[in-house]
Amino acid sequence: MKSTPSPVLRERIMRLRYAYIDKLPRILDEVKRACEQLAASPQEADTLDTLHRSFHNLKGTAASLGLPEISAEGAVGTDLLGRLKGLDAAERRSAVTAAVGELAACIERLDNLKDSAAIAAAPVTAPWSEAAVAAAAEPAVQRRVVFFCDKDLDGSALGAQLSCFGYTFSSFINAEAMKAEVLAAPPDAVVMSTAGAKLFADLRSTVAVPILFVSERTDFPTRLEAIKAGGEAYFVKPVTAHEVVDALDAVTVRREPEPFRVLIIDDEPEMGDYHALILEGAGMMVRRLDDATRVLEELNEFQPDLLLMDMYMPSCSGRELSRVIRQIPKFVSLPIIFLSSETDRLVQVSAMRVGADGFLTKPIPPEDLVTAVAVRAERTRVLRALMMRDSLTGLLNHTTLAQFLDTALANALRQDSRLCFVMLDLDEFKKVNDTYGHPAGDQVLVALARLLKQRLRTSDVIGRYGGEEFAAILWNLSIDEAVRVIDHIRRDFSALTFKADETVFSCSFSGGVAAFPEHPTAEAIVQAADRALYAAKEKGRGRIAPAAAAGQAEARP
Amino acid sequence: MRILVVDDDALAAEMTAAVLEDGGCEAVIVESGDQAMETLATDRDFDAVVSDMNMPGMSGLELFRRLRDGKSGLPFILLSGDDPEQLRGQEPGLAACVAKDAELEETLMTAIAEVRLPAAG
Numbered sequence: 001m002k003s004t005p006s007p008v009l010r011e012r013i014m015r016l017r018y019a020y021i022d023k024l025p026r027i028l029d030e031v032k033r034a035c036e037q038l039a040a041s042p043q044e045a046d047t048l049d050t051l052h053r054s055f056h057n058l059k060g061t062a063a064s065l066g067l068p069e070i071s072a073e074g075a076v077g078t079d080l081l082g083r084l085k086g087l088d089a090a091e092r093r094s095a096v097t098a099a100v101g102e103l104a105a106c107i108e109r110l111d112n113l114k115d116s117a118a119i120a121a122a123p124v125t126a127p128w129s130e131a132a133v134a135a136a137a138e139p140a141v142q143r144r145v146v147f148f149c150d151k152d153l154d155g156s157a158l159g160a161q162l163s164c165f166g167y168t169f170s171s172f173i174n175a176e177a178m179k180a181e182v183l184a185a186p187p188d189a190v191v192m193s194t195a196g197a198k199l200f201a202d203l204r205s206t207v208a209v210p211i212l213f214v215s216e217r218t219d220f221p222t223r224l225e226a227i228k229a230g231g232e233a234y235f236v237k238p239v240t241a242h243e244v245v246d247a248l249d250a251v252t253v254r255r256e257p258e259p260f261r262v263l264i265i266d267d268e269p270e271m272g273d274y275h276a277l278i279l280e281g282a283g284m285m286v287r288r289l290d291d292a293t294r295v296l297e298e299l300n301e302f303q304p305d306l307l308l309m310d311m312y313m314p315s316c317s318g319r320e321l322s323r324v325i326r327q328i329p330k331f332v333s334l335p336i337i338f339l340s341s342e343t344d345r346l347v348q349v350s351a352m353r354v355g356a357d358g359f360l361t362k363p364i365p366p367e368d369l370v371t372a373v374a375v376r377a378e379r380t381r382v383l384r385a386l387m388m389r390d391s392l393t394g395l396l397n398h399t400t401l402a403q404f405l406d407t408a409l410a411n412a413l414r415q416d417s418r419l420c421f422v423m424l425d426l427d428e429f430k431k432v433n434d435t436y437g438h439p440a441g442d443q444v445l446v447a448l449a450r451l452l453k454q455r456l457r458t459s460d461v462i463g464r465y466g467g468e469e470f471a472a473i474l475w476n477l478s479i480d481e482a483v484r485v486i487d488h489i490r491r492d493f494s495a496l497t498f499k500a501d502e503t504v505f506s507c508s509f510s511g512g513v514a515a516f517p518e519h520p521t522a523e524a525i526v527q528a529a530d531r532a533l534y535a536a537k538e539k540g541r542g543r544i545a546p547a548a549a550a551g552q553a554e555a556r557p
Numbered sequence: 558m559r560i561l562v563v564d565d566d567a568l569a570a571e572m573t574a575a576v577l578e579d580g581g582c583e584a585v586i587v588e589s590g591d592q593a594m595e596t597l598a599t600d601r602d603f604d605a606v607v608s609d610m611n612m613p614g615m616s617g618l619e620l621f622r623r624l625r626d627g628k629s630g631l632p633f634i635l636l637s638g639d640d641p642e643q644l645r646g647q648e649p650g651l652a653a654c655v656a657k658d659a660e661l662e663e664t665l666m667t668a669i670a671e672v673r674l675p676a677a678g
Contacts, residue, residue, distance in 0.1 A: 092592075
């Protein structure tokens with residue numbers, strides 16, 4: 001039997017992880033300096049040793065602190081420097097330039113990782129410090145670098161739009177200059193004209209940079225040439241920022257899937273711990289429950305993707321328990337897997353008839369348990385996402401957002417924390433649809449959804465409330481801070497331009513913000529935000545208004 | 558058990574100590590092989606040494622060899638960012654070589670349990 005790390009140990013590891021992430025910028029600075037030294041004097045064995053050790057430490061320490069991506073980059077550097085150490089002086093002199101280039105790219109990736117690690121490691125309900133509010137004015141995701149090269153692409157206009165979506169761009173006049181820069185410091189993506197495609201055809205073997213092509217040509221040979229040069233996307237001019245961002249997001253953003261949530265019910269704590277450990281080892285989030293009678297509360301609170309339960313328990317049998325659960329409409333689709341040493345097929349079949357999705361016989365090999373759980377949990381995820389989300393924007397739909405608000409208010413009350421509810425409405429959206437057509441209107445909705453997702457924290461809840469109405473639940477910030485955060489987003493949104501046929505237009509939105517505990521119930525907070533939104537519209541649109549405290553007149557924005 | 562932890566990376570040392578202390582051991586941290594030699598020369602009350610492999614100056618392996626040649630008799634566990642299989646069986650007398658990875662808690666405590674067994678039995 002394996003031992004489970006105690007809560008105290010987990011807490012300590014968590015703190016060490018924060019400390020490490022804090023320290024990373026300094027480590028990376030040192031490594032950068034050592035790299036420069038190495039480039040200047042490749043024969044210095046000491047520099048090489050120090051650098052090798054630094055990367056080696058990154059690899060080891062990050063791995064044991066549960067930061068596998070940082071560790072992987074550490075491994076890349078370690079291998080690279082290990083090879084360099086193995087060379088004799090003459091070979092090293094010639095190899096060092098390329099190696100330093102690769103190391104710079106590796107450090108660059110680490111630089112990006114350290115920011116995303118800091119975001120990922122931050123406690124979910126981290127308070128909004130002054131700095132965090134200021135940072136929210138900037139895109140929350142790491143900025144990704146894009147190179148442009150096209151005589152017709154107005155780099156500055158497109159660039160300004162891309163920067164709202166978290167991209168930094170550099171514009172090049174000719175493809176050769178860009179190629180040299182791509183080799184020296186690979187960006188996250190390249191957007192270029194098909195005219196330079198030939199030049200990039202041989203690049204793919206050296207640097208893996210996604211290339212998006214823009215062209216005025218629609219003929220097959222040109223498209224084929226673009227594919228041969230490794231083109232990930234092909235746009236016919238004129239291009240809009242939104243289609244470029246869509247393609248850039250697809251090729252540059254690596255989204256970490258959320259871990260599966262599994263609830264284990266087993267009256268034998270050792271068995272439950274053992275299975276929990278196996279599933280946690282596979283990266284899942286597990287909660288254990290010894291007392292089957294508490295299952296409904298636990299299901300509501302933990303919201304698992306799957307339930308794993310023992311077939312025979314003293315208080316009630318697995319069959320009885322699954323019937324209880326299946327009688328509640330919202331748990332009808334929750335997968336239930338029975339675990340038992342029962343090998344009798346008949347008993348297994350009768351368990352399936354009361355709504356179990358699977359039957360696993362103990363002792364089960366760890367990898368079988370992981371597969372059985374992962375396959376079913378994934379399916380629930382997909383189904384749930386289809387039910388919960390708005391198909392156009394991918395945001396939560398009205399019903400789901402309302403449920404989240406109930407839960408969020410209950411949590412805020414219990415934890416004595418603050419919460420703001422925000423309602424946004426696109427200004428004169430009907431005119432957009434009427435003037436430019438529905439596809440143009442959809443473009444606007446998708447752009448606002450994307451901007452909200454990028455700018456708010458992952459712990460904040462965002463939904464499409466109705467046709468052109470959006471809503472968000474923001475944790476742990478005052479109403480003034482919330483107004484500031486949303487107002488920054490409003491300003492950036494109104495700077496975006498959209499294109500319908502040959503016409504360029506832009507859009508604005510108005511918003512209302514209400515806070516808990518001033519408005520303690522879902523009904524009250526929604527109404528207050530709605531009234532504030534109405535007040536903002538009355539005052540002339542394109543502004544964000546805070547709700548007045550209950551019983552007072554609306555505050556003037 | 559009282560264990561000497563040797564690691565030049567303070568956070569890594571803290572991490573190792575956290576795992577050991579959670580397993581009921583007492584951990585004393587030093588930053589280098591030289592410091593480890595000094596400490597062991599004056600303080601004989603250790604039950605094992607857990608050392609990082611890759612350190613400036615004296616490496617973990619050199620520290621182990623010196624202690625072995627000096628007949629310290631202390632069980633020695635080496636922590637390494639590399640594949641521990643590389644060293645397995647290569648160094649007579651090395652109690653264990655443990656990879657610094659996400660399973661560190663488990664592999665390290667298993668190694669400690671193995672070291673502890675003969676003494677307890």
